[in-house]
Amino acid sequence: MNILRKYHDILVNNLKEIYGESLNPNISLEFPKDPSMGDISTNAVMILTKELSLEKDKIIKDVSDIFYKTGDFKTINVVGSGFINLIFKDNILQDLILKILNKKEIFGHSDLGKGKKINIEYVSANPTGPLHVGHTRGAVFGDVLSNIMEFVGFKVCREYYINDSGEQVNKLAHSTYIRYLQALGEETKEIEDGFYPGEYLIELGKTLKDQHNDKFVNSPEEEWIDIFRESSIEHIMNLIKEDLNSLGVHHDVFTSEKYLLDSNIVSSVYEELDRKELLYEGISTSPKGNNNEEWTERKHILFKSKKFGDDEDRVVKKHDGSWTYFMPDIAYHKNKFDRGFSQMINILGADHSGYISRMKSAIKAITQDKAIFDIKTCQLVKLTRGGQPVKMSKRSGNFITLKEIIEEVGSDAIRFMMVSRKGEAKLDFDFELFKKENNDNPVFYVQYAHARICSLLKNASNSLKIDIDDNLLANSNLSLLNNKIELDIIKLIASYPKIVEQAASHKEPHRVPFYLRDLSSAFHQYWNLKINDERVKIVDENDIESTLSRLTLLRVVAITISSALSILGIKALNELR
RNA sequence: GGUCCCGUAGCUCAGCUGGAUAGAGCAACGGAUUUCUAAUCCGUAGGUCGCAAGUUCGAAUCUUGCCGGGAUCACCA
Incomplete structure (x- = not known):
């Protein structure tokens, strides 16, 4: 079915019989660009003459014989540079059509993955607001990559990590609280900087009003914060899932940070690191390049990530005893590994690329370097309309949401465009292009x-x-x-x-x-x-x-x-x- | 300043882990329509692959150093 693979295997296996097992794997077999170079061609002679220091003629003869024996080739030519160019007998390519017709949708599948489990984590957007363009690229990238890995025979688990713990979600709860007060007609202050002023919490404020009336208006924070936090997260995760669904992006598993904390997975991984003497009390290096006013010199618990290839050791437990973002994330990946995923891929936004070496070193440490872990980053997306940049106001919380783009150009166009560039390359997404019905689109x-x-x-x-x-x-x-x-x-x-x-x-x-x-x-x-x-x-x-x-x-x-x-x-x- | 990513035609980008004469699309110009859907196709023009060394049979691709653009550098997530 995979005709190149077929003849490549024949070539390499036969060569191994002649010259021994340890052959250079760089022997290629490909369709040359220029048809005058034949139907397929191989560089085997060039590679082997270098490798084996044998007579070139002997190698040419051996390679040619391998192909002759198959009976599938009309001509076999050696050109000056050392390529061997082959031309199929007429029926070989034509027969291929018949084989594909019989395979139909299975055509192209392979057993490259050999049914091995692989975990692909993508989106993992914080549950503090609906998805916007920035998340879209990673979402489609992860989803399509998952499809590809399945296609070549991996058993893929598509996963989403919910950061439903920590300071951000508390701010979210406060923002919702203000919407709740507004729903009751109370005079309220503006939603301040660092909180979530988007309109998407207004509806939730009303719902909470209907459920609790004015019960929490003058009550202390302790009494309402848990309720508001949880209902906010649930509300927003529903928005996110709805949007992902209309984009055709799905996940098999949603893992909650809060769950990892509550079930003591985080603390037990922390203890494990401690047992392995990978933690110490110390002072983290001060931020360089930008003046961070909040930084003061304090003692924290650091993980020896430098030992595993990172540039710095990283704080895992703050001076006040609380975790940094990093520690639950280490535990999370240990948890993935324990669930049987020795291969993991994370899809990250390019703004998190500074996080890569930290995470890689942590995974080396917790898995004794037994996991294959890969991080793919996606650069930012620039939205344009007829060549003009689309302005987004982050301040008011009114950025262009995924929902709006889907409504305007449809999910097919978004999906195609979002993976039509290398992840590392920046991406321009022009609305007008996808409304055109011609070659441009x-x-x-x-x-x-x-x-x-x-x-x-x-x-x-x-x-x-x-x-x-x-x-x-x-x-x-x-x-x-x-x-x-x-x-x-x-x-x-x-x-x-x-x-x-x-x-x-x-x-x-x-x-x-x-x-x-x-x-x-x-x-x-x-x-x-x-x-x-x-x-x-x-x-x-x-x-x-x-x-x-x-x-x-x-x-x-x-x-x-x-x-x-x-x-x-x-x-x-x-x-x- | 450190780290990561990018730099290929006027524009947006491919380039098959080192292969043969560097390719598409858009834009420009010139053509094809009694249409099996012209929402398409054909042709022309357009290049110092950012610059400079190195590695070798062979480099856009690998190494190093510069130049330019972006991201990031927490006790945020």
């Missing part, structure tokens, strides 16, 4: 290709007066697919499994939308194909045999587009009118 471009194919299959059924289904197509004469562009399309489809595997091993979802664009483009070219200035019609009533073979090819294109779109969480459309 990549989502339409891809959907249009898919819809056109569906429409062709339908039209062909009508005009040829036969029911066209996959059984019929599977019996078409595929040897007629010998035009250059047809063979190119087959090769492009054949590279799909490799693209997905690369997206998985590099943890780079953006490879999928780029591939989709390429494949759609190849189809659109084919649609407009001219031979001798004559437009080639795909459905030709006078040549049913050719028509069916072409439709078979296109059916497989549609299967592949649909598969890649499903990885992105986008449904392929059968019609665009």
Whole structure:
């Protein structure tokens, strides 16, 4: 199915038999850009001559023999630079179409992950307000990466960490309290700096009024703070889940920081660190570069993260005995590890990149370096409208929410765009672009290709007066697919499994939308194909045999587009009118 | 100042863990429509891959040092 993998395995396994197990893994097998270099090519000779200090001719002969023995190649050429270029026998690529047609949605799947458990944590936005653009990229990135990892055979757990403890949520409770007083018609002060002035708490204030009347108006904080905090968190988590849901982003597990604290998981991990003599009492280094007025020299408990590769040792327990954010997070990752996740990926905003080495060193310490832990960061998103930046006022709490963007451009467009750049690259998101219905808008471009194919299959059924289904197509004469562009399309489809595997091993979802664009483009070219200035019609009533073979090819294109779109969480459309 | 990320065509970006002549889209210019959906396609033009050394058969890709842009540097999360 994965044709490159197939011949790569054949090549490497045979080479190992000849030269021994310890071969350089950098031997490549690929579709060369330039078709004059053959259907596939390998650098094996160049790599091996360097590695083994043997006669070049001997290696060339060995490599060529391996390919000859398969019986699948028409020609095998060695070019001056040392590449070996191979050309398939005609039927090899064509047979591939048939195999894919039989696999359908399983096409592209692999067992790279071997069913291993992997935990992917994403979003994890604080429950202090609804999601905005900044969260969206990480949300889609994490969701699509999860899809990719599942596609290549990992058992993925999608997880969200709720920071429902600490100072922020207390401020949230106070903000809600003010909304509650306002709902009762009380005169109140402005919601001050550092609190949450957004309108999203107004409704909750009213609900709390309905439940408790004026019971808490003049009562001391201790009496209401727990109730207000919990109902605020619940309210906002519901908002967040609702928004994620309408974006098609889902999580399997929500882990609460408060739970980790209440169940003594945090304290027991703290004690464990202490037993391992990784904690000490000391003074943290003063902040550099920016003058932090709140900083004073005090004694805290620090974790020896420097020992595990961090730049500084980090405070885990403050002078007053309370935890920093870091300590529950260490415990959280120990908890993930204890739940059987020896592989973990966290998706973080670029503004948290300073946190990476700290977290990595902690995980090394608590797992004896037995976990594979990776952090992917997403740079910020710049919203524009017709090239002009969209202004956001953080102060009033009125930033552009995820909900508003979904309402304006739809979740498909957002999802496609959010993973169409490398995570490390900044991203411009232009509203106007996604309302266009042309080439500028990549989502339409891809959907249009898919819809056109569906429409062709339908039209062909009508005009040829036969029911066209996959059984019929599977019996078409595929040897007629010998035009250059047809063979190119087959090769492009054949590279799909490799693209997905690369997206998985590099943890780079953006490879999928780029591939989709390429494949759609190849189809659109084919649609407009001219031979001798004559437009080639795909459905030709006078040549049913050719028509069916072409439709078979296109059916497989549609299967592949649909598969890649499903990885992105986008449904392929059968019609665009 | 330290750390991390980015720097490729006028603009937005790919570039397959070191491969063959560096690629798309947009914008510009010139074409294709009695349409199987032109929401498309074809062609032209556009490059010192930020700069400089190094590593080797071979570098946009790896190393080091500069230059420019961004993020971050807590006892916030």
